[in-house]
Amino acid sequence: MRFLGLLCDSLAAIAVLAACLPVAALAQASDSSSGLAVQLSIANGFLNGTTDGHVTVMFTPSGTDPMEDTDVTSSPNLFFGMNVYGVATASKVTMASTSIINTVGGVWGFPIVSLDDVPAGNYSVQAFLTKYEKVTRSDGSSISVHFPCGDGAPNINGFGSLTTAITNVSITGDPQTVNLVFNNVTATDAFTGKEIGGCSQGNYEDTETLKYVKIRSEVLSKFWGRSMYVGANIVLPSGYDADDTATRYPVIYSQGHWAADAGPFRYPTANFSEAWDNGTIPGDDGRADRPTPKMILVNFRHESPWYDDSYAVNSANHGPFGDALYDELIPYIDEHFKTIPEPYARIQVGGSTGGWESIAGVIFRPDLFGACFSSYPDSLDFHRHQDIPLYTNTNAYLRTNGSAIPSIRDFENGTQVILATVAQENHWELTFGTSSRSSLQWDVWNSVFGVQGLNGYPLEPWNKITGEIYPAAVQYWRHMDLADYIVTNWNNSYNLGEVLRGRLYVYVGSWDDYFLNEGVQEFQKRTDAVGGRGWANITILPEKPHGGNYQDREIWDYLELVYSWIQDHGPNGTTPLPRNVTVSSSRGNNFTEVLAYGGHQAALKRQAPPSITGGDHCDGAGGCVFQGSVGRWDPGVELEAQWVVSGKPVGEAFGVAQGEALSYAPTTATKRSSIQLWVTGRKLGYVDETRKSNGIMLKR
Structure with a gap:
């Protein structure tokens, strides 16, 4: 470095x-x-x-x-x-x-x-x-x-x-x-501006086997107050005939970063696309040539104002991207392509960002998808957010012994080498944007996992400069802690303990570049504790880094594994997917609830002005005492208080902590004096604000 x-x-x-x-x-x-x-x-x-x-x-x-x-x-x-x-x-x-x-x-x-x-x-x-x-x-x-x-x-x-x-x-x-x-x-020659939505989500020309779709999302457009779009790249299988009304195909929905003009799975090897289009897997693995799995491959395009994709869920900062993809775009795909529109035939896959999206898609929408094959996903349990013990540490940048918490690593001859720390990455991100607007990794986690702050931007879980963790802000992340969400809804009306059993497949290497193995281990520990060992299918391969296909499989082996799951869980398979595990009552991540939990109105409800009580037993000899509360403010707001008598500050302003109880005994106030407490809050990304308490007339 x-x-x-x-x-x-x-x-x-x-x-x-x-x-x-x-x-x-x-x-x-x-x-x-x-x-x-x-x-x-x-x-x-x-x-x-x-x-x-x-x-x-x-x-x-x-x-x-x-x-x-x-x-x-x-x-x-x-x-x-x-x-x-x-x-x-x-x-x-x-x-x-x-x-x-x-x-x-x-x-x-x-x-x-x-x-x-x-x-x-x-x-x-x-x-x-x-x-x-x-x-x-x-x-x-x-x-x-x-x-x-x-x-x-x-x-x-x-x-x-x-x-x-x-x-x-x-x-x-x-x-x-x-x-x-x-x-x-900075311009581009890729768009004329005449396409639907202009350059939003890109516009690309179809080929015989690679099709592009894009639709205006009604739910996103309503939320953002401007036209918003979502799109998909669709790879058709060999022999696909749009006029054949009898033959239909299962779909792999591949999640991940910005898909640009390439279709999913068109990059693993130089000859993959040729083999897929020809419909024959070459027998260069010691086996005879064999047919490719007959599936439609879909990659979503959903770049967001916060990142190169939205994380494919409904969130208070991104808006209803989950609904846009799953309730608007997928029905459009089902209408225009020869899909099998059943949960068993819809599989979520992806790695890293896409790994989190693919498992979250099944956890929140078990009514829509059959299973996920998630590789090296972002933090599934925030007891370990990468290497940060987010629920217990006081600082996101430092361990309790004062050493730096790492973020990116490599291994050289079996020895771990730290390439960047959490502090370095967060400080670097700040140069590209404040209020989580850098379009980089730590900031997008703030916007997806967190709620809105009073300023309208993501309520950040820690101070981006010092690393001080705000526990009250972290608590709002729990609805996106997937282990916590499953355990919390294990045997209530969502019944996730039974609904998701055997449908979550997760892989990570023990030498993951970004310490994502730690979140997977926490997820496994928490779900095994309530569901028994192996409730979720977890694979942790020793000494494997970030990257590659599920379980480090060769691409055809990987696709055949997924295809076998679909065949086994179809109506004529060995273990058909039961209807009672794909019911709408298990659907989560409802956008109305997401906004009520973390939108702007929820941020307003979190606030309260300072208040004072007391002054009822003044004996005229300095015996009056007023009690004050600083009110409620967003986590991380630094507060400064000032006692005010008849509109004039008394004494010096002083720093106070949120939740701190204050008291004041006036010594120079007259009988007609009005006592108030003024509190000023300051925070990076917020406009300085002074809130005033109720006034109490001094009684003597």
């Missing part, structure tokens, strides 16, 4: 970061009287009107394209990010060290926090402006986000981004301003 400057993965580094972030720092960038600054302007013709957005500036060794490597584990870049508001062609925006990140804006850098600490030397510098669109969703929340445009929601330089030219500069170490001009816009 090549990093310049400060590495933010130690206790000392995090303490330094926390200490250098004043609460009352500037809300937006301003000129610096010393040190290094970057002044940004927009050339004529590249911006119509004004826009909010996020600017990322990258410094890389001279002669290197900053976009050549932007990965947290290997990039030589220095990254600096900043929110901008109301930017127009005539605007000049200055990124400077005095504008350190705070409540709503400022600059954040990685791996160097401050521009002032950029070492002297020669660099190639480039800036990118991601434009945000402000929307008001149907639950009343208003936010500004970037809507991807058939490009898989990249964290930087996405469709429509403004860019500067790569500029070579010499940083002297003395006060200096680097001037950059946004004079280009």
